[in-house]
Amino acid sequence: MNSPASTPAGSASAAFAPLPRRRGRINYRKVDETAPWGFEDWDITLGADGMRTLTSHCELAIAGDIVVRDSVISVHADFHPCEAYVRIMNKGLLTGSGWFRFTDTEAHCESYSQDLGRVSQTIEIQRPMRGFGLHAVQSDGWLAATFPFEKGVGHVEFKGRNLMHSLHHLGATGPSLATTTSGFEFMGVEEVTVPAGTFECNRVRLRGIVNDHPPYDMWLSRDADRLYIKGEAQGYLASVFELVDLDGAPLGDA
Numbered sequence: 001m002n003s004p005a006s007t008p009a010g011s012a013s014a015a016f017a018p019l020p021r022r023r024g025r026i027n028y029r030k031v032d033e034t035a036p037w038g039f040e041d042w043d044i045t046l047g048a049d050g051m052r053t054l055t056s057h058c059e060l061a062i063a064g065d066i067v068v069r070d071s072v073i074s075v076h077a078d079f080h081p082c083e084a085y086v087r088i089m090n091k092g093l094l095t096g097s098g099w100f101r102f103t104d105t106e107a108h109c110e111s112y113s114q115d116l117g118r119v120s121q122t123i124e125i126q127r128p129m130r131g132f133g134l135h136a137v138q139s140d141g142w143l144a145a146t147f148p149f150e151k152g153v154g155h156v157e158f159k160g161r162n163l164m165h166s167l168h169h170l171g172a173t174g175p176s177l178a179t180t181t182s183g184f185e186f187m188g189v190e191e192v193t194v195p196a197g198t199f200e201c202n203r204v205r206l207r208g209i210v211n212d213h214p215p216y217d218m219w220l221s222r223d224a225d226r227l228y229i230k231g232e233a234q235g236y237l238a239s240v241f242e243l244v245d246l247d248g249a250p251l252g253d254a
Helices: 137-142
Strands: 021-030 036-046 052-062 065-075 081-090 093-102 106-113 117-124 156-158 162-164 178-180 183-194 197-207 216-221 228-233 239-247
Touching: 021 137, 036 137, 052 137, 065 137, 137 216, 137 228, 183 216, 183 228, 183 239, 197 228
Parallel strands: none
Antiparallel strands: 021 036, 021 239, 036 052, 052 065, 065 081, 081 093, 093 106, 106 117, 156 183, 162 178, 183 197, 197 216, 216 228, 228 239
16 A cells, blocks of 8 residues: 655645735726726735735726736835836737836846837836836836935925836837836825725825826825825826725735
């Protein structure tokens, strides 16, 4: 009779423990309408290495575009990006997909898209970057995660060249490494009520906007997760972005 297979040392007593996690949904709607023109489901986990990973699924239809974006980004404790992945569809067709890697000194991209074909890029950067723009609005919030709010209301800060996967306002092109030079202005601390609840937020305004992007304000939670609670875009977008669902406790300082 064969003896039972041996059990690896320690495996019998090892308990599965899911990563600390927060989940949410953000609806996109016109300022004078209640029906959404898009939504974003996001999930943030905190790894044992102290890195946060944001996974976002976005679906939207506005200004002639029908966009589906799936993206993942991992950031260090200082919100300097480590790696990212983006997959884009528009009007039912695959636009492109790409993988990004960030070190202390370089950003790398390997991608393929309808408009650019096969892309392999390396761009010099400095740590910490402001972040990497994925067009998911929760990702927008992380662009201001390291803003020096302690410098007070009215402080404006630029971090040199910023990186995004697309300069299209809805992130419907690329992906590749695209650069901007925008910054943020701290507008103050405000209490904001959205369908997901009431939150004390830091309000920031995008400054030095490129590519004709309309004026844009964001309200971000003051905890270490820098959750995107609300946003307002003017101009042709004339839209409000609101957190409508939220699950999970704050992840805390990494």
